[in-house]
Amino acid sequence: MRSEWKDTRTFFPLFIEHLNQDPTIETVVVVGAADGKFVLPLLRAGYSVTAIEVNNSAVHGYGDTRKGKAAERYSGGGLTAAAREVGLQDKLTIVNADVRTADIFPRDALWTSCSWHYSLNHDQPLSRFFDAMKRCVRPGGILGAEYFMPVAPKHVETEHYLEQGEVWRYLQGWRRNWEAYTPVFVEAPHLGQPDVHVHRMGFFIATSSG
Numbered sequence: 115m116r117s118e119w120k121d122t123r124t125f126f127p128l129f130i131e132h133l134n135q136d137p138t139i140e141t142v143v144v145v146g147a148a149d150g151k152f153v154l155p156l157l158r159a160g161y162s163v164t165a166i167e168v169n170n171s172a173v174h175g176y177g178d179t180r181k182g183k184a185a186e187r188y189s190g191g192g193l194t195a196a197a198r199e200v201g202l203q204d205k206l207t208i209v210n211a212d213v214r215t216a217d218i219f220p221r222d223a224l225w226t227s228c229s230w231h232y233s234l235n236h237d238q239p240l241s242r243f244f245d246a247m248k249r250c251v252r253p254g255g256i257l258g259a260e261y262f263m264p265v266a267p268k269h270v271e272t273e274h275y276l277e278q279g280e281v282w283r284y285l286q287g288w289r290r291n292w293e294a295y296t297p298v299f300v301e302a303p304h305l306g307q308p309d310v311h312v313h314r315m316g317f318f319i320a321t322s323s324g
């Protein structure tokens with residue numbers, strides 16, 4: 115697919131492999147779904163997906179003229195067009211909203227990739243974002259995330275860039291299935307970052323104790 119994020123590094127293959135081993139998982143929420151880089155593989159693998167995305171342009175594509183909360187403007191047709199192109203729109207529910215205020219029926223699993231560090235989330239404690247994600251997962255369900263770690267002095271000023279191990283403060287009582295941290299690495303250009311740049315990323319999969 116033609117995602118604006120197609121070249122960025124990801125732990126997503128480990129997450130979907132984990133899901134595929136659990137026959138009770140049928141429904142997945144993607145928080146910060148953007149234009150569908152992770153939504154489409156989940157749909158293709160047979161899951162029903164609820165995609166939550168605050169940016170109107172990511173959802174409706176370049177034709178969207180409403181003012182979005184996020185500044186990134188997409189050049190393609192967005193998530194709705196991507197799902198239609200592969201004929202899987204019937205298994206996709208799109209929630210064009212801020213996850214922190216969205217009203218979501220709990221699903222079997224949740225995935226998010228580099229979403230909570232966005233500046234729009236800095237107006238509230240990071241716990242609000244985690245509380246919202248936890249509400250999206252049923253008892254015994256799975257939450258997987260990859261996220262930015264600090265690489266610049268400005269990142270240290272906000273709690274939304276977590277250092278190694280800090281994520282578990284927000285997931286007390288959850289079972290740790292997987293945990294990994296990268297060193298600083300060179301990331302490919304993507305929306306909002308036209309040049310190569312550096313990232314550092316954390317990743318986990320956890321199960322709700324319910």
Ligand SMILES: C[S@@+](CC[C@H](N)C(=O)[O-])C[C@H]1O[C@@H](n2cnc3c(N)ncnc32)[C@H](O)[C@@H]1O
Binds near residue numbers: 120227234
């Ligand atoms: C780095 S992008 C995700 C791109 C993803 N890596 C991919 O490849 O599709 C993170 C997304 O999270 C969305 N996001 C950030 N905060 C959000 C919030 N509070 N509610 C919903 N979406 C949010 C952003 O608008 C952005 O599209």
